[in-house]
Amino acid sequence: MHPESTRGVDRVPHGGCSDPSITDFSANVNPRTPPGVAGVYEGALAQSKRYPADDYARYRNAAGEYVGCPPGEVVPTPGGLAGIRLAIETVVDRGDSVLVPYPSFGEYAREVRLQGAEVEFVPHDGLLDCDPGEHAMAVVCNPNNPTGTIYEADDLLEFLARCRRADTVLLVDEAFLGFTDRPSMAGQAGAVVARSLTKLFGLPGLRAGFLVATGDLGERLELGRQAWNLGTPAAEVGAHCMGQREFVEATRERVRTERARMAERLEGHYDVTPSRAPFLLLDTGARSVDRVLDRVHEEELTIRDARSFRGLDSHVRVAVRARRENDRLLDVLCDV
Numbered sequence: 216m217h218p219e220s221t222r223g224v225d226r227v228p229h230g231g232c233s234d235p236s237i238t239d240f241s242a243n244v245n246p247r248t249p250p251g252v253a254g255v256y257e258g259a260l261a262q263s264k265r266y267p268a269d270d271y272a273r274y275r276n277a278a279g280e281y282v283g284c285p286p287g288e289v290v291p292t293p294g295g296l297a298g299i300r301l302a303i304e305t306v307v308d309r310g311d312s313v314l315v316p317y318p319s320f321g322e323y324a325r326e327v328r329l330q331g332a333e334v335e336f337v338p339h340d341g342l343l344d345c346d347p348g349e350h351a352m353a354v355v356c357n358p359n360n361p362t363g364t365i366y367e368a369d370d371l372l373e374f375l376a377r378c379r380r381a382d383t384v385l386l387v388d389e390a391f392l393g394f395t396d397r398p399s400m401a402g403q404a405g406a407v408v409a410r411s412l413t414k415l416f417g418l419p420g421l422r423a424g425f426l427v428a429t430g431d432l433g434e435r436l437e438l439g440r441q442a443w444n445l446g447t448p449a450a451e452v453g454a455h456c457m458g459q460r461e462f463v464e465a466t467r468e469r470v471r472t473e474r475a476r477m478a479e480r481l482e483g484h485y486d487v488t489p490s491r492a493p494f495l496l497l498d499t500g501a502r503s504v505d506r507v508l509d510r511v512h513e514e515e516l517t518i519r520d521a522r523s524f525r526g527l528d529s530h531v532r533v534a535v536r537a538r539r540e541n542d543r544l545l546d547v548l549c550d551v
Contacts, residue, residue: 282401292424302384305439307352309332313353315327317336317526343373353374354386361496361524404430411423418452494533495532497533507531511548514543519531
């Protein structure tokens with residue numbers, strides 16, 4: 216395991232750079248934000264002088280329309296990770312077992328272990344072939360982080376049907392699904408969908424997200440969340456962002472074209488994993504990862520040291536940003 220704070224860059228957990236002078240390719244965050252965000256945020260400050268209405272009606276309505284589910288199935292959370300914790304602590308007990316993909320987001324295993332449960336790691340591309348019967352929960356990241364690979368909807372639904380028969384909850388982390396045109400699993404019985412507004416709308420410091428679950432499972436999640444768990448600015452800005460369809464479509468198109476252009480340029484220099492997410496996983500081959508990280512940092516850029524992901528020992532992950540920024544990174548990576 217390689218620490219996130221190496222190579223001379225002050226990194227925050229899970230990627231991301233706290234130095235504003237560094238162009239950050241380590242966190243997969245949209246470099247652009249929807250129009251009107253500043254005005255909505257400023258307006259929310261006046262409302263913040265009193266406690267928010269704990270029903271979060273406007274936010275739930277916006278989220279329901281955003282992912283295609285009834286608003287009553289939405290559970291507001293202060294970010295995607297907070298939702299993942301709520302889902303796992305609600306479903307998983309001490310001594311249980313949970314299917315967790317690798318390489319993938321490291322917090323899944325941490326949250327499972329915090330409940331005193333056992334983690335069964337499974338290759339991300341083979342998880343849907345597993346028997347969920349002996350597990351309290353199975354976790355899927357779609358698209359997967361850090362590979363960017365995506366699961367087909369029919370395959371997910373078939374796996375969910377097997378989970379339901381086994382009384383196993385399926386947690387689907389859709390943090391990056393908004394960058395694609397694929398349908399959400401939101402509203403499917405037996406599934407908990409975790410969404411984050413951090414990535415797509417370029418506001419990681421806002422801390423806004425939500426879960427979606429139906430029936431008794433949804434009621435348990437709603438009961439388990441804290442009162443006023445979403446601040447007024449986050450709720451107001453989040454609701455505004457989820458209604459910005461033109462921004463979402465423009466972002467999807469930009470990421471799609473830039474990702475393809477970056478992959479084509481990097482081929483021949485690195486082994487590039489095909490991706491449907493706003494990032495690319497690169498195998499550095501004969502180059503050491505440290506050498507690549509150092510060279511990138513010399514140009515006041517930062518990328519993700521992917522050795523922190525289970526099963527990867529010669530990889531870096533690079534975000535897809537705006538064209539001019541991407542060109543700067545490409546010039547450096549192709550010259551290492």
